[in-house]
Amino acid sequence: MVSVKMHPCVLSVLLLNVFCSFVSSLYFHIGETEKKCFIEEIPDETMIIGNYRTQLYDKQAEEYLPATQGLGMFVEVKDPDDKVILSRQYGSEGRFTFTSHTPGEHQICLHSNSSKFSLFAGGMLRVHLDIQVGEHANNYAEIAAKDKLTELQLRVRQLVEQVDQIQKEQNYQRYREERFRQTSESTNQRVLWWSIVQTLILVAIGIWQMRHLKSFFEAKKLV
């Protein structure tokens, strides 16, 4: 077995990586009572890691500074059947993880827990959000450190994870196509039935109308 000696530089990079694992990412503004939802369509047994951090506009410094403690975000995750699988409150910086058990559209909703309107000072909260899905959620540096892998071994491990994810996605694809096919066949059947029924109804109503009117006019001695 080849043991990899931990080079001090690698160690420092790993420490730095763990510490600054969330440097910068996409951000958006959210109002005080606003709820922002994101949809992730994923196959089953897929892990999702979400990182967020918040910043509040500081009027004195005239820039966005990290939000005060006590201002947290409420994170709610629903699975495709609308069942809540994660519902927790985190602080001004948070990291949430969940694994899907049914394939489909999962909904991740965030809203701030602030009840004091003065806290936002009429402004918006800036939320940096980063969502990693499946294979991208793996922290390879950590895996390499834990299992003591060489670069080639780590690369192969990454390839295995990638292929795994592709296979899961393909299974999900098959399931979705089946649903799509069912919907189309349903539509086809309904259109077919409806044409037949409509013709019958038309004919029946026509006959009834004529018979009814004929008997009506005969009673009136007009015919």
Next chain:
Amino acid sequence: NNYVGLSSLGHVLVVFGVFGTELTFELPDNDKQCFYEELEKDVRFDIDFQVISGGNYDVDCFVTDPQNNVLYNERKKQYDSFSHTTAMKGDYKVCFSNEFSTFTHKTVYMEFRYGDEVPLMPITRSTALTQLESSCVSIHEILKVVADSQTRYRLREAHDRTKAEHLLERVTYWSFGQTVMLFVIGISQVMLLRSFFTEKKGSVAATT
């Protein structure tokens, strides 16, 4: 894959990050949603977006740089790709607008990628890659392309499936509606006709 750029002692560990976020969000009618990203100078970024459901499956999109110059502005697009290399450091903004729509809300998929591919492990290389290692790297690149095309296919399929489900819904509602209408019209026609010939005040002369 969030690594930090750093250099250390005699070893140059220059590690850039492949940052990328893909988000699928709902855009209510008459609403605008903006995302911002802080980028360095001379960084290449790619934005891909696609409308998955809602109305005519189109959305307005514009991208501005930190000085509010418009880099990209398209109206009512169903899907598009946009690439740009930053000329300055700062916050770049990408906005999606559904303000032209009065009552349909849209679901939009967006992917924002920037940076270059990163070495998997921050280790300096004293030798070139062996053949085995370089084939592994090629496989990795190909698998990335496969995963990417799977995503595109999934989005297109979601779009088609939404349309098909919408069609089924409309067919069902129209069948019920039309049945009701048929009966109502059929019966009311007869009633109306009868009312023409019923004697109220005068008598209707019956001529043969």
